[in-house]
Amino acid sequence: MGALYEGATPQAIDAAVDALSGSGVVLMPADTVYGFFGRADDQEAVERVYGIKQRDRGKPFVLYTDARSVDRWAEVGPVAKELVDTFWPEALALVLPRRDTIPAWFTAGGPTVAVMTAANHLISSVVSLVDGPVFGTTVNYSGEPSITTGADAMRFRDRVDVMIVDDSIPVYNVSSTILDCTIDPPVVIREEAIPLERIHQRIPGVRVDRSRRK
Template sequence: MSSVISSHSPNAVSQAVSVLNAGGLVGLPTETVYGLAARADIDVAVASIFRAKGRPTGHPLILHISDIADLDRYAHNVPSSALTLAQQCWPGPLTLLLHKTSAVSFLVTGGRETVAIRIPANECARQIIDQCGHALAAPSANLFGHVSPTTAKHVHQDLGDKVDLIVDDGNCTIGVESTIVDFTTDQPQLLRPGGFPAEDLESIIDQPIIMPSGESRAPGMLNSHYAPKCTVVLVHTIAEAKRALSEYDDARILDHWDNCPLYAASLYTQMRQADADGMTAIIAVLPDKSGLGLAIRDRLNKASLP
């Protein structure tokens, strides 16, 4: 079985670094969701991420760095607007899709010439990355397509002994994945709504971020994703939710539907708990499309698909 260590342990960072430098996998806490981390320059370790998750190798992974000074090591021809966002939004729940350098393995990028990069806001995660001396590749630490993990317990439930060490830093504060913006096209494109609202990013660069068309180049963008075992029923008002509740024998309405930060932070935990309690359905009130609401709607829509 994998071992779990508290982030408050004086040995947490050094133990995680030792595992990673030996080519192992670490359950890494971030502000968004827990990541399944490996040294991005050790191909055998990166390959083990895909095996542990059951993730197709054509799906790219996000590269996590600890300092903006490392950006040029992994990306080139970075547009000024992307650099502005990096300077003002990192560390934080924002991932930039950029042109990769030769330092990034095609195994990380799913064979693409682009790489997704971010700096997590979680201090423990940044310390681990910094002491490794190299970027970490880290998708969410769950089985492919399943509900994302926002606690160390979730990681252990999904991956068990497939992960060598889990660093427990409590609940993720944001609770949904990072926003992904593509800067490899003529206009920046929103590939995935997430923990950083798109309208806030637009105001920083004074430029619209458009919605893409066609196949996504971003990690974690299957049509069906983030899905619990129970049925996810989407409604627009709490009155509709109460009516829908009567149609199922074992169902519940997701809490915090009227408070987007709490809704996001608790969303995946509520989904997992519904499965653990044997619910046949969860009723989810869709929030407005502004702020974090867009990310929550995206996760709920994907979770509701067969």
């Protein structure tokens, strides 16, 4: 059973970093909902989370990064940079060309990777302190609703190494919006936290393609 911490305390952050640095899986709140987190270059951690969620291996997870580091993991073109500068750290994930710093197996052999950031101190601190790429995904079984409270997330405690509970952190209570920036103009493939109207104000021509929903 995973070690339990209440609140984004320094002790909780240290425990999360230690776990992620050793093939561990951490359950903690993101800006949107509760999430599972692991190292994207650690195949054991990635496989553990696929197993916990009972998720199709053909659906890669999202990388958590920040505006200063995103270019380390993905190629950021002019449109993507404008979106990063405008919206981050809001809950907007961008699909970008993957750099070789992310293993091909992480993206199921695909040439792209989804990247996003976080506004809350917990996630941003953990990601900055881990020496490597960190992925995150919603706490749920694949196909079920995402979990927004620590109480509901407790049923997964025995599947993770560290669990951090703080219901004050999720502010959206829905998943992130995902925008594919490898297409011109970009395409919204999941519209949730950030509505299409706001994106369209910055990037005219953006449309929604729900058939590609992740």
